[in-house]
Amino acid sequence: MALTTPTPTLPPDEAPPDGAARSRGVWGPFVVAAAALVLAALLNADELQRTAERQPVGWERDVLIDLAAVPQEVADASRLNRPRRWAEALLGTPDPGGSVLERPAPPPARPPVSSDDPVTGPTGSSTSTSTSTSASTSTSTTVPERRTPTASAPLQVAVLGDSMMQVLGQSIVNGAAGDDRVETTLEYRVSTGLTRPDYFDWPGRITELLSSGPLDAVVVMFGANDAQGMVLPAGSEPFGTQAWLDEYRWRVAWVMDALAAGGADAYWVGQPVMRSDSFSARMAALNEIYASEAARREHVTYVDAWSVLSADGAYASHLDDGSGPTSVRQSDGIHLSRAGGDRLAAVVLDEIRADWRLDR
Amino acid sequence: MQLVRAPAVAERVQAWAARTGPVPQAVGLAGALTVVDVLGPAGVAPFIYFGF
Numbered sequence: 001m002a003l004t005t006p007t008p009t010l011p012p013d014e015a016p017p018d019g020a021a022r023s024r025g026v027w028g029p030f031v032v033a034a035a036a037l038v039l040a041a042l043l044n045a046d047e048l049q050r051t052a053e054r055q056p057v058g059w060e061r062d063v064l065i066d067l068a069a070v071p072q073e074v075a076d077a078s079r080l081n082r083p084r085r086w087a088e089a090l091l092g093t094p095d096p097g098g099s100v101l102e103r104p105a106p107p108p109a110r111p112p113v114s115s116d117d118p119v120t121g122p123t124g125s126s127t128s129t130s131t132s133t134s135a136s137t138s139t140s141t142t143v144p145e146r147r148t149p150t151a152s153a154p155l156q157v158a159v160l161g162d163s164m165m166q167v168l169g170q171s172i173v174n175g176a177a178g179d180d181r182v183e184t185t186l187e188y189r190v191s192t193g194l195t196r197p198d199y200f201d202w203p204g205r206i207t208e209l210l211s212s213g214p215l216d217a218v219v220v221m222f223g224a225n226d227a228q229g230m231v232l233p234a235g236s237e238p239f240g241t242q243a244w245l246d247e248y249r250w251r252v253a254w255v256m257d258a259l260a261a262g263g264a265d266a267y268w269v270g271q272p273v274m275r276s277d278s279f280s281a282r283m284a285a286l287n288e289i290y291a292s293e294a295a296r297r298e299h300v301t302y303v304d305a306w307s308v309l310s311a312d313g314a315y316a317s318h319l320d321d322g323s324g325p326t327s328v329r330q331s332d333g334i335h336l337s338r339a340g341g342d343r344l345a346a347v348v349l350d351e352i353r354a355d356w357r358l359d360r
Numbered sequence: 361m362q363l364v365r366a367p368a369v370a371e372r373v374q375a376w377a378a379r380t381g382p383v384p385q386a387v388g389l390a391g392a393l394t395v396v397d398v399l400g401p402a403g404v405a406p407f408i409y410f411g412f
Contacts, residue, residue, distance in 0.1 A: 032382045036389035043394045087398050 043084055045075035053198060057229025057236045146265070146356055149216070154183040155356055158209060160202075161221035161269075163190045167336045168269065171345035172219060181358060193226040194251045206255060210262030216356070218259050219348055221269040221305075223290070224334060227282035239282065249289045256293055256300050265355060266300040267348055272309040272340075275333025280315065301351050308344050309336070319343070 041048060049072050052064035075081035149155035157176065159169040169186040176182040187209075192200040202222070209215065229238045230247060237244045259266045270290050271283035287306060294302035309328055310316055318325040321339065328340030336344065352358070367375070377385055 028382065032385045033389065035382070035386035036393065039386060039390035040393040040397075043390055044397055047397060084394060084398060087394075091398070093398075 039080075041071040042075045042078065042080040045071040045081045046084060048072070053231075057231060057238065062236065147216075149181040149356055149358060151180040154181050155216045155352075155358070156214060157182060157184045157217045157219065157352065158215050158264075159184055159186045159188075159219045160206070160209075161188050161219075162192045162223075162225055163188065164224045164271070164335060165221045165269075166190075167338060167341035168221060168344055168348075169219075171338070171341035172348055175342070175345045175349045179358065182352075191225055193222045193224070194248065194255070195226040195228055195230050198231070203251070203254060203258065206258055206262075210258065210264065215262060215264040217265045217267060217352055219267045219269065219352075220255065220259075221271075223271045223283060223286040226286060227279070240285065245285070245289065248286070249293065252289055253293050256297055260297065260299045264299075266294075266297075267303055267351055268294050268300055269303045269344070269348060270305050272305040272329075272336070272344075273313065273315045275315050275317075275329070279334070301355070303344075303348055303351060305344055308347050309340055 045068070048068040049065070052061065052068040055061040055064055072081075147153075157172075159165065159172050161169065165186070165188040169188055173184045173186050176184050187205075189200050189202075192202060194202060197203065206218075226248065227239050229236055230244055231237075232243070232247060237247070256266055256268070268290050270287040274280040274283055284306075287304075291302045291304070294300040306313070309319070311319065315329075315333070317327060317329050317333075319328050319340075320326070321343070326339045327337045328343060329335065330337055
């Protein structure tokens with residue numbers, strides 16, 4: 001008896017007709033693929049536009065946006081971008097918003113302290129009162145009123161920032177963990193900052209946080225991603241121009257005043273010195289804005305990370321912590337190591353403890 | 361009795377592509393690309409790793 005292996009066969013209705021595929025020629029698959037890509041570009045025209053807008057500001061981004069506008073116009077006219085919009089609505093995909101910052105309204109002024117009810121500031125001084133009318137012109141000198149945190153009503157501290165805040169924030173949370181009078185929450189968003197609200201809208205998020213519950217103090221660290229071009233209503237603006245610096249200062253001031261209006265003290269952590277000299281120069285320019293804007297506001301404390309994490313102002317991957325040289329930076333020359341985070345967190349927590357009279 | 365395995369998905373797609381015209385093929389491929397893109401992650405903006 002001979003054993004034969006049956007040849008797998010497709011059902012008759014799935015078998016290809018003789019010569020059907022061959023008749024299209026060698027170029028047939030390429031034509032089909034090209035047609036599919038063109039059709040896919042129309043179906044996904046919205047996303048193509050968003051992808052172009054997410055690119056770093058510069059001529060490449062401008063070219064990509066112009067190129068993406070072509071399928072966008074065709075898709076709008078033919079409504080071929082509708083299916084994707086329906087799918088995104090069905091899936092609950094968040095709308096990333098536009099690329100141009102719509103300036104948020106200036107936050108309201110911090111509630112003034114009544115002259116009939118003087119309070120004691122962190123140094124025991126009497127208060128003076130004033131109001132700020134806009135983020136760019138605020139000159140508030142109001143000494144914030146501070147309650148006494150207890151275990152039953154702990155100090156509510158939010159720790160916010162970009163990837164630089166990941167390690168630092170964890171160190172702050174760990175450092176405060178032993179004190180039941182302090183309750184910390186950490187929220188860090190990688191690759192975010194104040195330059196590109198089209199990618200992540202920190203002003204919006206901060207407004208949301210302040211309205212969701214009372215916050216006594218907010219530790220903030222932005223800037224590592226911010227030394228890049230900015231899209232303004234008037235057009236793209238490269239980093240470092242006066243218009244760029246003015247706009248960035250306005251955004252920093254807005255956040256500081258928004259926190260004040262929400263009743264929170266701000267602890268603004270500056271950027272540390274970076275291994276790259278050019279990157280360090282950019283961070284120094286941002287630090288000048290943070291420090292000068294903080295100096296104009298009584299409720300904002302600027303924490304100088306540069307001096308904490310440098311050797312006489314110069315970049316140092318290792319610093320002596322008393323037991324010998326310890327790595328304080330990660331291998332990229334930007335982010336903090338755990339020891340570096342702990343070192344900076346100790347300074348931040350000391351500021352908070354001093355302001356809120358949290359004696360150990 | 362012959363035990364014949366059912367055609368795999370790839371074979372079915374191949375057979376479908378072979379017997380259909382170029383227009384349905386292009387539409388199907390474009391639709392597949394769209395589904396993948398809609399369901400895929402948004403990705404991370406490469407901001408901090410610029411060559412500063």
